[in-house]
Amino acid sequence: MGAQEINIPKLGLFLGVLAALAAGLLSFISTSTASAIKLNLQAKTNRALGQVLPEFDNTPGEEIITLRSDLGWPVKFYIGRKSGEIIGYAGEVITPEGFSGDITVMVGLELDGSVRTVIVTANTETPGLGTAITDRKVQKTIMDLIKGGEQVAGLAPNTYLDWYADKKAGSDRWNIVKEGSAVNGKTGATITSRAVGGAVHAIGKTCLANLIQLSKGAE
Amino acid sequence: MSATKEFTKGLWKDNSVLVLLLGMCPTLAVTSSATNGLGMGVATMCVLMGSNIVVSFIRSIVPKKIRIPVYIVIIATFVTIVDLLMQAYAPTALYDALGIFIPLIVVNCIVLGRAEAFASKNGVGKSILDGLGMGLGFTFALVALGGTREFLASGSLFEVKLIPGWTTDFMLMTSAPGAFIILGLFLAGMNALNIRKAKRERTSYKPAGLDCNSCNICDMTEK
């Protein structure tokens, strides 16, 4: 095959047509999966909301109020309703104070603004150190499998996160107390602990400051 | 070669990871747990089969000079499809964990390598078998690696703790250095097997090695 036989327009045409075909196919698939992808993302949010809110029957993912905390961070509040009645709020904030990047914290709040449950929905902390604060992971062991599978319902416990339950945000941030009686921080992961604490505080405080607005819902 | 051979060679004899040493990036990056390895392996296998089928279909009409770009376009298309489908239907945790490496299946040397070395020369049926075998081999290797790393890190497999007393995770294994080291140990294991085999059969032994030639890319991208 010498250089002479090369037909440049033909090559261009072939590749062009092929690429166009590919693009067409992809647009088709992209449009047809678009709704499924959206649903999948929504499901993710709903799953998270389901963990922090009491049982609800609306779609809190569609009823959102965005407020600013006193630090200027945007806090997203999802409103949980049952039979139309507001039964709780879920506040979500992204804090940049994480050890290695942003941490997304979601807090379920009672109507009076006290903390119900805290979960961390996204983080890039050091596995084993930072993630000890952030993860609520059920560790199945082989024993559980052997014993047979009654699944434990509800959230996996995390002492650091559970510490906030029933607390109300004061005017000052929670101080990190390491390994004392009040456990909300962990040696070796002070930064993560502080970041999570700060985020919970920001959500709680914003909630308290805007209880009236929140109680009206997003309408 | 018989059809079964086309299928089985990818599983062990020509295993893409452990023998051919192709597609190292996803191999190392996503094998921090057995589950991730499985996900990546299956995704790659889908792309591999899809591209093998199409390439084998159009093999006679592709102008030789542009066959590599053509293959790449085909592969990229399949990768995007897999990406979109996973986004839509796979568990979000898995999709998040595999992250950037799904698009990177495009440049996984195995996929292109099989398209060039096999599908472009063989019929559709054989190409499917080849893709399936290679893909399963890849998946197998990834799961093995992921499983080993997961076990050494925390004594668990597929997120099930096998040794309940193991409380502190050995993070080295799930970190980047651990990936390299464990893969190195795997290759050494393969070498040890081959040495023993060579001794038994009194043939010469060559260590598994990756050099420019393994992926054939140089030869393929003719100027």
Add this chain to the structure above:
Amino acid sequence: MSEKPRKFKGGVHPNDSKALSALKPIQDAPLLESYKVIMHQNIGAPPELVVKKGDEVKKGDLLAKASGFVSVPLHAPTSGTIKMIDKCPGPTGISIPSIEITADGEDEWGDTFEVIRDWKNTGSEQLKQRVWDAGIVGMGGAGFPAHVKLSPPEGKTVDTLIINGAECEPYLTADHRLMLEQGEDVVQGTAILARALGLKSAVIGIEENKPDAIAALQEIAANYGVEVQPLPVNYPQGAERQLIYAITGREVPIGKLPMDVHCVVQNVATAVAVADAVVKGRPSIERVTTVTGKSVVEPGNWRFRLGTPVSKALELVGGVSEQPAKLLLGGPMMGIAQSSLDVTVMKNTSGILLIAKDEASLYTSEPCIRCGRCVECCPMNILPATISQAVENKRFDWAEDLNVLACIECGSCSYVCPSHRPLNQHFKRAKIEIQAQLRKKK
């Protein structure tokens, strides 16, 4: 040139052990019943035999004649009959042709050369011819024909003659004794060599651990326009590149010869042999050799005729007090190990040394721990550790890039290596392989 000598980089200070024989005056070895003169005693082509079995020869008669320019004649060490022309173990372990002479006991000189009394007014060509005719080779170790060094090729000039009296090898004292006892001959030979080179002056370099020799020569040297230069004590001070650097500050480029920096280096024993040839008209048939070692009963310095078997030499010193580990021709740093007592004294045999078991370096080699000692002590400033690893992996091209060809095989690196690596042997091998490669290319 009276400035302070320069110190070359590196070097080692082994225990010199010279006290064993340094105070022993040179003795003449008694006449033996027979001598085995090895044919090939010089670098270059072996000479051509001119006698045959059964011939009668007188002392100093020609046995073999030079077969080319880089070749020297060989003379009979005593008068007698040619008994056999056979093979005899050579210093490298391979048997080489040799001439066995049965002594008639008369030890009678044949027609030797005309004596040149007035060498100061003799032409340099004639002096060179005499050096050649007398069969003189470098007696410092290499055995390079002396007349060749005296004849710079077209375009090269010589401005410095250095006489090597460093004797930096431990144990050896032959040169030392020679300088003490035959100072006049040393200096005269030096002056003759200088004249042969067309030079007015010359330098004799002596290590400072021989103050008596320095003093003795300084007294005589002035009369001949020769200078004596004390040198720091540091092995291998006597290696010609290091010597030239110490005395003139010139560095001989790698792969080049002293001649390229306008120097000629000759050993003191060579100078004495030259003086003998010119002033006494005698060919080179004997040399002073140190027979020593911790296990030797009576170490000493002896004047042996060529062809004296080592076994006879050892009898002269009363044998050994215990079985030694090694028998060497030459010093402990550069000498060649022998496995037979039948090897004979040759023109370049400066020492017969028995190494006792406790000082012999009989170790298994361990992997290099990269301590860098060898790098530090290498007088040629190359990287022995890396080169040896290259050689072990048969990467001779790499060894060449690392300048293994510059290695003078002084052995300093092996001496200091805590891993007991056979560095020197690797380098010898590498040089041979590289040269073979080069030859192939040509």
Add this chain to the structure above:
Amino acid sequence: MLNEFLMITVGAILVNNFVLSKFLGVCPFLGVSKKLDTALGMSGAVVFVMTLASLVSSLINSFLLVPMKLEFLQTLVFIVVIASLVQLVEIMLQKLSAKLYDSLGIFLPLITTNCAVLGCVVLNAKSAPESIQSTWYGATIYGFCSALGFALALILFSSLREKLDLANVPKAFEGTAISLVTAGILAMAFMGFSGLV
């Protein structure tokens, strides 16, 4: 601003090294690292192509794909762009500098299928910080620095491998096995830089 770019530089070269912590471009990292000289050539080629590819694809991304909502085509478009770019570079190199072509030319085809290049542009487009994503120069600098990180790792690794050639490695570990272990320890050393940015 300056600070930010310093962060990108240090981050891409040392902290989030492409090969050693992001696992991009491992094949050439293992394949072209037997000799220091080839590693140098490959490094040059990668730096050149990655910088260029980042620039071009960031332009295409922000002026074509994003405005037209064609993000799903990113993978396809980027790989096609890279492939064309490499070919173009090859033509130009040969015309412009034969010497450069001789030293880098053979590595160019390899780069088309190098994860690092595609990974870099995909990262730029999908998950890089705002400052990089939004500007073409941010993307270019990121591409350049990432490539430098690749080059650093490759050069260090190849010099280590040359040393390993001399070692008496157990037979089963000869070849790529011990190289991988070495890469692992090298990655450990690089982990010390974590937190610098």
Add this chain to the structure above:
Amino acid sequence: MSETDSKPIIQMPDPAKLVVSNSPHIRSGENISKIMFIVVGAMLPACIAAVLFFGLAAIKVLLFCVVSCVLIEEGWNKLVKRRPTWKDGSAILTGILLGMNLNAGAPWWICILGGFLAIILGKQLYGGLGSNPFNPVLVARVGLLIGFPELMTTWDKPALGIMKIDVLTTATPLGLAPGETFVKDVLLGNTGGCLGETSAIALVAGGIILLAFKLIKWQVPVAFLGSVFVITGIAHVISPETVHSPFIHVCTGGLLLGAFFMATDMVTSPMTRKGALIFGLGCGVITSVIRLWGTYPEGVSFAILFMNALTPLIDRVSISKPFGYTVLEKGGAV
């Protein structure tokens, strides 16, 4: 000859027992185990200091490390059928240094795992003594640090007295705010940290022993300590509230241990003096950078490990010209 007949029989060497070998035929008498055991000796002051401050716990850790290193080395030698090598002392030294790199409260399995990482991963996979490109102890230490960040960064509180096994945790001086650290404590070793991070005086004494025996090149510790001193000094002047004084920096955090005992490991550092200088400087700069801006409170291990990786390159660039090379290049004589 009649003369010799009358003499008593003289003993001659037996040629069959003569050994042939290449020159040189004498050696300086140095050997590897001598070197290693001198280094072990130089470690002793620091070991004693560690035991004084951490008690039996320190002895336990050191013993576990040494024993596991030696056993693992011999186990491996058996496995790959190589001759025993523990006598050369390098495994013992590795064990001691590993122990000095752990804290007194390290559990037994950390010691064993560390021994495994050091001896197998760090050394034997490369072919044993002399072939390893990375310092085995640091491979182990960094591996453990990455593997168990929490365990490896909680330190035990020192208290004079030998008879104690329980330990309290505390911060290392570098982890405290500037001003909380006292010079006297640092010098004596009354501070938290791993065993080998404590007594500056003992470590310097060990270093002097090494220098006196010419086992290490002075360029490494001088360049290492010097560059850390200068860089942290500048940082301290700029910001005294957040940065410790350079003196504290030099005397704490394993820097002395690293500079005298670990960066100087000849196997993994450059061979020439020029190279050693570059190596030391590199270590110093990286250590300072990690200490001042990095995550890890301590940068010595990473710095040395990183510079180990650079060693082949340094070796390459620091080759000096052979004797007689310059002249040739100038074309003086052709």
Add this chain to the structure above:
Amino acid sequence: MSIALIAIISVGVLGGFLGVIIGIVAKVFAVEVDERIEGVNDLLPGANCGGCGFAGCTDFAKGMVAESATPDQCPVCSSEDVKNIADYLGIVAEEKEKKVAVVRCVGDAKNTVRSLYNGVRDCRSAVLVASGAKGCDYGCLGFGSCADACPFGAIEIRDALAVVHPDLCVGCENCVAACPKDLIIMAPASADVHVYCNSPEKGAAKRKVCKTACIACRKCVKASGEEDHMLVDGFLIRTNYENPPAAELVEASACPTTALRQASKQAAGAYEGVSE
């Protein structure tokens, strides 16, 4: 649907652009790459032993395609392989005679005089020290340079003597160049009987240092009768490989030093003084 349209158009244009570029590149660079090289390379054993005289199998394949080499140059290929390659290239394969290496020495540790040697365990290095520390200047040093050089593991060092396993030897000749004593010759595989001695010295001199040397007693010459199976070369007898003797000659001639041996039995360690 507009998105799809834009997608198709833009990507199509991009693809076309790429195709054109490649076309141009292909024209500019137009390097002739012969497909057959790859094909031939696939048929080669891939041992890269260099026995063909090229730098490796690929190099050899190039050479064959360029017709500067012929398939039979590969010592590793069986005649069937050679034929396959020849068929692929459309040339006629020549029959080649298989050769195997013979180490012309059987002076192992027990049967020869040697000195104690302390140094590099490699023949080419050892020979620099007292010529290898062996009594016989011509004999095998037994440090195995040849075995190291053999890519097929065909040489075994047994009792400080190199022993070739003829069934493993493929005839690549790597060992020949490796031996510093030039002991190894390539003999036709069909010849099984060899004189395992290479010393030209006189019989008596040889006996002094080696019990298994050929002392040129000529029993084997006589035993071959009229046939010129064995050639006399000074104080040494050699097999005439043009007309090699049958295995029975070994029995028939009753070589007093056992220098005359069968290669196959030698490999199996069947001779006196050679332990398993």
